Every structure is written in structure tokens, then in C-alpha cells.
Amino acid sequence: xxxxxxxxxxxxxxxxxxxxxxxxxxxxxxxxxxxxxxxxxxxxxxxxxxxxxxxxxxxxxxxxxxxxxxxxxxxxxxxxxxxxxxxxxxxxxxxxxxxxxxxxxxxxxxxxxxxxxxxxxxxxxxxxxxxxxxxxxxxxxxxxxxxxxxxxxxxxxxxxxxxxxxxxxxxxxxxxxx
Numbered sequence: 001x002x003x004x005x006x007x008x009x010x011x012x013x014x015x016x017x018x019x020x021x022x023x024x025x026x027x028x029x030x031x032x033x034x035x036x037x038x039x040x041x042x043x044x045x046x047x048x049x050x051x052x053x054x055x056x057x058x059x060x061x062x063x064x065x066x067x068x069x070x071x072x073x074x075x076x077x078x079x080x081x082x083x084x085x086x087x088x089x090x091x092x093x094x095x096x097x098x099x100x101x102x103x104x105x106x107x108x109x110x111x112x113x114x115x116x117x118x119x120x121x122x123x124x125x126x127x128x129x130x131x132x133x134x135x136x137x138x139x140x141x142x143x144x145x146x147x148x149x150x151x152x153x154x155x156x157x158x159x160x161x162x163x164x165x166x167x168x169x170x171x172x173x174x175x176x177x178x
Contacts, residue, residue: 035166051085
């Protein structure tokens with residue numbers, strides 16, 4: 001959907017008359033006090049999950065290949081989850097014609113809480129699953145703990161994203177650029 005016909009004004013394209021709301025009736029973004037739709041929250045969370053999963057799996061593969069211990073491998077995996085999560089948003093926003101500096105601000109605003117919640121939950125699941133931290137990439141336990149962690153993180157992060165989008169925060173910031 002082309003939002004360009006009604007995005008003018010602030011850096012994020014949101015303007016609202018006194019007592020009104022931005023996006024002119026798009027209830028998925030919080031108009032009329034109904035909050036964000038579950039569909040919008042699910043899409044935002046899947047976007048976040050994709051970046052997190054790519055970064056985290058890549059980090060675990062690299063850490064394992066380099067025979068690092070659990071802590072450095074998890075730090076790398078979490079760092080890469082943030083890098084890939086942010087990069088998906090950066091790419092889309094820069095492609096829409098936004099400067100890199102402004103796109104970085106949008107990505108930080110759009111994705112930080114979502115990625116942080118997802119990583120906290122996912123890594124807690126992995127850390128609390130007996131034997132998962134010592135499992136190898138070829139072990140079913142490694143993959144079941146990782147994928148199970150992603151599934152639980154998705155379920156927990158989706159309502160967080162719904163709440164944030166409904167208040168014009170998180171992924172709602174990106175909607176001004178597509």
C-alpha cells in the first residue's frame with residue numbers, strides 16, 4: 001500500500017491535528033484507540049525473528065567452528081542477531097530514499113525492544129534447557145532448544161510489538177517509509 005499521499009510533516013511522516021491521529025484511520029497503527037492489529041504485530045515479529053534467527057544461527061556456527069566456549073559464542077550470536085535484525089530495517093528504509101544516518105535512527109527505534117525481548121527469551125530457553133549449551137550443531141538437542149526458543153520468543157514478543165505499534169513505537173516507526 002502506498003502511504004506517500006498522506007505522509008507529510010515530521011521526520012517520521014506522522015502529523016496529526018489536535019485531538020486526531022496519524023495515518024488517517026489505519027486502526028492497525030493505533031487509530032481510534034483500537035491499538036495495533038494482531039496481523040501487524042505478527043508481521044513485525046516475523047521480521048524481527050528472521051533477522052534474529054539468521055544472526056544467532058550464524059553466530060553459533062562461527063563460535064562452534066572456532067571452538068569458542070559458550071559465553072563468547074552466545075555474545076557473538078546475540079550481537080549478530082542485532083546486526084541482522086537492524087540490517088533488514090536499514091536496507092528497506094535506505095531503499096525508500098532515507099539517508100543512512102536517519103535510517104539508523106529508524107532501525108534503532110523500530111527494532112531495539114523487539115530484538116532485545118526476542119534474544120532474552122530465546123537465549124534463556126537455550127540456557128535453561130539441560131544439555132543444550134554443550135550440544136553440538138549436529139545434535140538434535142541443539143536445534144530443538146534453538147527452534148523451541150525461537151517459537152517461545154515469537155509468542156512472547158508478538159504482544160510486546162502489538163502494544164508498541166499501537167502506541168506509534170517500535171515497528172510503527174517504519175511504516176512512514178513504505
